[in-house]
Amino acid sequence: MTGPARTGIPAPHPAAIIAFVSSILASFGLTIVYALGGQPQLEGTLLAVALGGLGIGIVVWAKELLIPEEITQEREPEPSPSAVREAAEAALRAGGEQITRHRLLARLLLATLGALGLAAVFPIRSLGPSPGRSLFHTEWTPGALVVDDVGRALGIHDLEIDSVVTVFPEGHVGSPVSQSLLIRVEPDSLTLPPERLAWAPQGYIAFSKICTHVGCPVGLYEARSHLLLCPCHQSTFDVLRGAARVFGPATRSLPQLPLMVGADGLLRARSDFMEPVGPGFWDRP
């Protein structure tokens, strides 16, 4: 590669020339593609050629044309010489003593900084409201109509056996906290605690849709096995046993929504859920 140039400089490496020229051409191409309206695949490819040509050219230059040089340098030990260390320590101490010898003032200074720090913490409180009891209730109220995701009230003839629909309290369609699953099963197949049997009139049973693990919507229902499956972490709940957890990291059953049938044949909530819905938290009993 070392051609007989007049100053003894090695001839330019052909690979570097090709690389740089390709890069220039790709950059022009990029401009044209952009001006014509852009095209993601072409943009990416041309940008890659423009950058890659530049990179290859520089690497070839570094490897082939620079004079390889290996230099050896001494390391200084990390610690400073002991005299320097002592001098630094003495300087720190001498200055510090000028402050600490006024004991009252020094303590007051600390107290002042502490008080200021405390005062400065309080604006953090502005970031959000107090949790209060908000995690303990939803928008389900006694007598609230059970409506689907377009707000249509659901009655006892609206679901086939083994079908499922996401429901909300009337007036709160799409509510993230009140979202529930309404499932219709054969009434005889349910195994529920006695006090909760009345909550599932004619096989219509409803559960909070929020997974008790980390709150994903429990979106998958396998009608054959009557299992509800959370798509996030595979917690599985058995509908026939009151959405008891059968597998996965969730620790609690899905809360059951007490239902009743009104005189008009429409499904209504008897009340709100009897326990907080969704993932656990410290104040949950």
Add this chain to the structure above:
Amino acid sequence: MIRRLVLWLDDRLGAAAFARQALRKAFPDHWAFMLGEIALYCFILLVLTGTFLTFFFTASGQDVVYHASGAVDASLDGVRMSAAYASVLQISFAVRAGLVMRQIHHWTALVFVAAIVVHMTRIFFTGAFRRPREVNWIVGMSLLLLGLAEGFTGYSLPDDLLSGTGIRIAYSVALSIPVVGTWLAFLFFGGEFPTPIVIGRLLVIHIMMLPGLLTAAIGVHLAIVWHQKHTQFPGSGRTEGNVVGSPLWPNYAMKSAGLAFLVFAVLALLGGLVQINPVWLYGPYTPTTASSPAQPDWYIGWLEGILRLFPSWDIRLFGHTIPGPFFPGVLFPAVFLTAILLWPFIESRVTRDDAPHHLLDRPRDVPWRSGVGAGVLTFAALLTLAGSNDVLARFFGVPVERITDGLRVALVVVPAGLGYATYAVCRDLKAGERLPERARFRIRLRRAAGGGFEEEDAPGRAGRSETGGKGTS
């Protein structure tokens, strides 16, 4: 011209003394020393592409109706969504060069964290964290944590169905912290999930707070490397007291600049040709739906995995609950990451070695450390795998319960086994090197005139015809 500028600067800053030394600073050459540089160049590209994206992103959870601009997003025309999601669709379809910028940004984020992890792996297995570099190990570990947080906040911004579910999970994990969890979650989210305000907060964290901290920490990291000088592998002329390598100017600077552009080129190619995070396929986030299968970006996979594998334990006491997700979601990562952070001190306590080291180990030189490293990497890899247990179940046609139980067992057995195997291999390699007689197993063959092979007589291996017999077959 250059001369006058240099003189002008030196007159005012006295920069010549520094420049003279800096330009001739020795940088040891080894391919493995470039891994950290790859991370650095990824960061630069992230800032460049990210700045472009910021000009078009709307950090708002406010409801809007989307108007499609082409054929790809036609199915989303008229759909209600957050302004954030709509602006990401616009970046992808309406902003010229927007999609390629977005995809390069995302790919670079994936490679950024990967480069940091591989770089730290190199540091670990070569013992480069030992005194006096414990401080820089801690700075580096902070960079990894900042990188993880950057990644998570970044991919949460588009407010698509996948990322919204991720935020949902993060909220619930925050909620699980004993005593203060509810308050923490409410303060950060500005109320009970979901809140329209959180995207704006994530953006401030993603484009201001974390990049600021990253920039500062990278500065400290490089300044310490510069000041302490780079480590080097043992070799002729290399001692604990010197550093042997290429001068910064021009050799090392040119090579490093070349590497930078090659890294950019690969990422541009990925961003242009390999689709990443196609949010228009996931749809806008709604709290009542979730996609399946749902996996986070790769570097969050280990956290997703432990959430899936951890047994369902709630602790209830005195009318309070410590919710199950606290243990895998908060406690485990805190302990795991703290142990890695403190590793230099743990090791020096175990080995009672507090001496400064500038010459690197090879992995075989300290078999027990390499064993621990292999075990920890295997552990993290298995957790990442567990983050896709539903995908694995579908792929192998096995119930997800089997996969989960199998992974729980594997999580204990496989890291221990691979860790021990690594230890044993390193120990044998190390022992083998100490025996000079190994040389006698080297056989030199010669092509015979008749066409076959015959053994050459080599010094020191006379009388070992049994191995010779195999060699000439």
